[in-house]
Amino acid sequence: MSIIKMQKLAVIGLDTLKDKVIKELRREGVVELIDQSVKLKDELWAENTKKYGEDGKETFYDNWFSKGNQALEILEKYSRKKQPLFESKLKVNRSLIEELLLDGESFRDKISKLLDLNEQVLGLKDRINKIQQDKLYLKPWESYKNDLQxxxxxxxxxxxxxxxxxxxxxxxxxxxxxxxxxxxxxxxxxxxxxxxxxxxxxxxxxxxxxxxxxxxxxxxxxFPNFIGSPEENLLNLQREEGEAEEKLGLLIKEIETFKQYEKDIKIYIDIMSIGFAEERGKDKLLKTDRTFFLEGWLPERCRHIVEKVLRENNCYFAFSEPEESDTVPVIIEQNPAFTPFEMITEMYSLPDYRGFDPTSIFAVFYAMFFGIMLSDAGYGLIMMIATFIVLRKYDLEGSAEKMMKLFFYCGLSTTFWGALFGGWFGDIFQVVAKNFFHSDLALEPIWFNPINDPMKLLIFSLAVGTLHIFIGMGIKAYMEIRQGKWFDAICDVGFWYLLIIGLIGWIAGGNVLPVVQEPCKWMTIVGTLGILFTGGRSSKGILGKLVGGLGALYNITGYLSDILSYSRLLALGLATGVIAQVVNTMGGLFGGGIIGGILLLIVFLFGHTLNFAINALGSYVHSCRLQYIEFFGKFYEDGGDAFEPLRENTKYIKIIDNE
Amino acid sequence: MSLFDGNTLALLGAAVAASAGIGSAIGVGLAGQAAAGVVAEDPKKFGKTLILQALPGTQGIYGFVIAFLIMLKIGLIGGGGMVELTMAQGAYFFIAGLPIGIVGIGSGIWQGRAAVAALQLTAKRPEQMIKGIIYTAMVETYAILALLASALIWLFIKL
The missing domain is CATH 3.30.70.2750 (Alpha-Beta Plaits)
Structure with missing residues (x-):
């Protein structure tokens, strides 16, 4: 649950070693290079340094990268097999990477050949098209027996x-x-x-x-293009079309034989993108006659790795702490169990480097909200099994892996809450028991069924929501205290705690525990007065302060609507449960017996698939919303740029070191 | 039994609730047109556009949920025969249908428009689709609140 500490790196090295240094930094993948061209606006820098000129390598890599992708598209177009949804990466030895960066003649040949074949196919298709048009043109004249010329x-x-x-x-x-x-x-x-x-x-x-x-x-x-009678011409065209079709078939077969090189092409594409990134990185450097200069960001903990590389290459280097004016790139890090939830944070926007990463705090809430909204143990089990199989079967990486794990957790939570609320594909057990075995057997909820007692779930939802919001406010207070602003923390958060807790206790506490009512009343009053007198402390003049205080107090409506927003937990949970029940009721209309069973199965499969799809999407989106609006809104400072080091960013391959 | 009694009113309430589908129909229709345009450019986006198209469909479902609940409580479904309702009870059920019936229409249509915009976003920047989904889902909040209002009224009607 933290933002990783960064350091700034400055390096001067021998120009002759530049390529080697960059290559090794790329291999380590822990340094984000900073573009130095802004420095050239400074006269002193401009007099002594310049950028590296274009040597054609960058265009070469870029060119073959896009050609490789074209070739891959052609292969996909002519392959009869469907592309799998998930793919494990190909394992490739590092030595091959370095070798192919320098020389990949045979790979390029295959790509060129494939592109060339595709050109021929397109040409033939044009030709066939033309012939068919000619045939249409001549057809009406078929009975005219003379030479057209x-x-x-x-x-x-x-x-x-x-x-x-x-x-x-x-x-x-x-x-x-x-x-x-x-x-x-x-x-x-x-x-x-x-x-x-x-x-x-x-x-x-x-x-x-x-x-x-x-x-x-x-x-x-x-008929400028036709010599002889229409009939002769038509016969010719027919023959030509046949030949072209035949040739087309052969070409397509030949393209299909390239399927065996698909792996090679994928490898080459990734290598070209590595090469391209490396050349791009070099653009960010500055040079003098004999030396190069680079600056970059790196996580503090990776310092020793970089130090080693730079020492070996006889570079001068210095590390420094980020300055106030620097835009520092951000990496967030959690306990591995919470890593999948980083997806949700990243989707909103990474926190500012000086902000706070709440991922592991909201992770539990996220899974919980999802579970309450989907609230069907049957659906939850399906999610868990499906994601588990995918995770087992494929060697996933990055966001695909995060997403699968996220859904696994969500499935787990859904199963848990579903069991508490007694939802197993709605009430399918009851329906089956009644229709086929004439029994009143039912799977009782472990806690309670929200359809029978929605008020209980509503109160529970709002209570969880209040806790969620309070944690958000707590983080705000923590951030303010961290900056030494104790007073602000008390005014902006402390008084609101008093007011909200007090108000709830004052209004509702009487039913449960009458003793708390009196202290809660006083908490409310203290909180209200506190906000009223301090809310406008940044404004000038007495009038400004007074208006500011009133304005701050008006925020009570904001807190109220934030808390009420959690009522969607109940509403969406009810929606899933009721629709599932409707599906089962409709399926049960056909009664027992074999036919009744088959019809029930069909309605069950169709109805529950639909209900699952719609409500899983809804649960995902609304769990996000509760984090983004209600929770993040209280404290989050966004706008961090993701840390993008010079590295081997591959799509198809996994590089294996075997040195 | 006259033609117009408490039960008629209650069923009218169910009908009004189910009318939330009007909003969804319009919303899903709008989104579908935009989705077809996006897929015309890039057929691979079918899955993504389908999700966005489905979003404004929920109002109709919520409306149906309330309609079903009303039918269940007055005994139209379930085999036990309809309960004899007084005019006042019928009116309560009618009123229970109103929030989702009315809000569903407006929210469905406007969610559809937000979905259209999100589809355009997806066409240009597919990686930003989830944000489009979230914008679109913001509109749904009000349909959810209306669903809740309808469900609570329904719940506390005493027979």
Missing amino acids: VRSTNTTDWLLGTLPVETDFEKLKRNLEKELGLVELRQISLDKEMRYIGMVFTRDIGDKVLIVLKEAGFSENL
Whole structure:
């Protein structure tokens, strides 16, 4: 439950050793390099140092990184197997990494070959497309038996073209033949929109024919790309298409054979990203003629590792504490049991380096809220089993592992609360017992059933909520005391404790323990007066202080709504329970027997899957919300930048040292 | 037994509660349109968009829960036959249906709009999806409170 202490590192070393130092720092993965280009704005720095120039390596790695990813996409596209949801990382020896960074010719060949094959496939697909269009274009002309290029004899011209179907063809034909004489007009084919016609006429009346045709909506078809009759052309196209398809099939088969290199490609992609990160890191350095200069952040506890690397490379170096003006990168750390809950903190935003990491404090509450909201032991068991299997079967890392473990805990808590409230897939045991065995056997809740006594759960929810909020306020007080602001802690937190506890005891305490009512009354009064007189202490003037005090006291509405917000624990818990019961009731409508059993099973599977999906999502989201708004709102200082060291950040591989 | 008695009023309450589904239908519809747009660009986002689309669907479910509870308590479901309610009792059940029925519609629609915005966020920055989900879920708070109000009224009606 803490933010790890950082130190700043400054190093000067020999330029000749720069690559080696960076490589070794990358391997250790504990130093975040600070970009030094801002220093060049300073005249003294600018005169003596400059940045490293571009040597093409960065672009090379970047280029092959994206090519590798393209190749992988192609493989995925043509592979028939579905991608698994989780994947364990490939184990790769370190020696291979260093070797491939310098030379990966054979890997690049495979990637290039694959990209080239894909280009060919795309080209062929274009070609097939074109052929199909041509076929469509020629199809209506199939019964025209002449060479498409021959359009005239010594005395006649020939025309081929289309008329809209609306044009009265017979009338047009009569008009042309009667009035102009030597014209022969024939329909070649007809479809829904067009009439395809051919005609012959003596050359001397050509102009007149064209005028009449134009009025009728004629448009001429030329066939610049086709020699010979339509039929011959169609046959050719058919054959060409067949060949292209065949070739396409072969190419795709060849691409599929590359599936065996998928691992190699994945390895190479990761290596390129390592190389790229390393080159990027070098951009952040400054150099003189013979030396390099770097600055970075590192966790204090990793100092000895870095010291060793730098000593071996004869560097001058110094460690220093972060200064007030520094933006220090943040790593949070907990007891391993609470690590999965870091996901929730990270999603909101990391705490400021000088702030407070509440992860292990809210972890218990998070799991508890989730459990109360989902509140069905059956659902909880399914979550536990599913996440357990995934964790066992796959070697997960990072956020995937955190998430699975988080859901395992949530499942555990759901099972616990579900058993307390007596929810096992709703009341499925009762329904089955009644329908099939005619017995009144029921799984009794260990504590109580919220559907029968919601007030009890409501009060419990609000009490847990109040405790949650009080802890949040307590952290605020702790942070203020840590900075030496005792008075602020008493005013901002102490008086509110008095007021809220007092108010609850004064109003509700009478029913339980009448003795507490009187002291609670006085606690309320002291708290109220305290807030009223100190709430405006930062404002100027008496009026300002008075208004500030009243404003602070008005915050009571904020606390009230925060506490009432926890009523969602009851509401969502009820929703799960009632819907589960509705599902079981509907499934039970068919009575006993085999058919009743089958129908119950179908309704059960469908209904409970749906209920689980909706309510698990709801529980996840609303547990987050209760942390973010109600809890974090009391004290959290966010805005920390995550610590991003120069390291081997891989997606597919796990590097194994075997030296 | 006249056409309009306490039981009629109570069933009307169940009907009003179930009408919260109007809000969900609109909300899920809006989100679905936006989701289809996102998937058109990138079919791999189907799973993510489906979650966001489902979020405004809860109001309808809450409404149904209250409707079911009312039907259960007045004995419409359960095989024992309907309880004879007085006009006043019927009116109580009717009123029990109002909070979730009314709030569900508004909250469903606006949650749908928030989901649309969250979908656009997901299209541009898929890694930020969870934040979109949280924004969207904020709207649901009021539907939950209404569900609670309805459930408490329902609970304390004496037969």
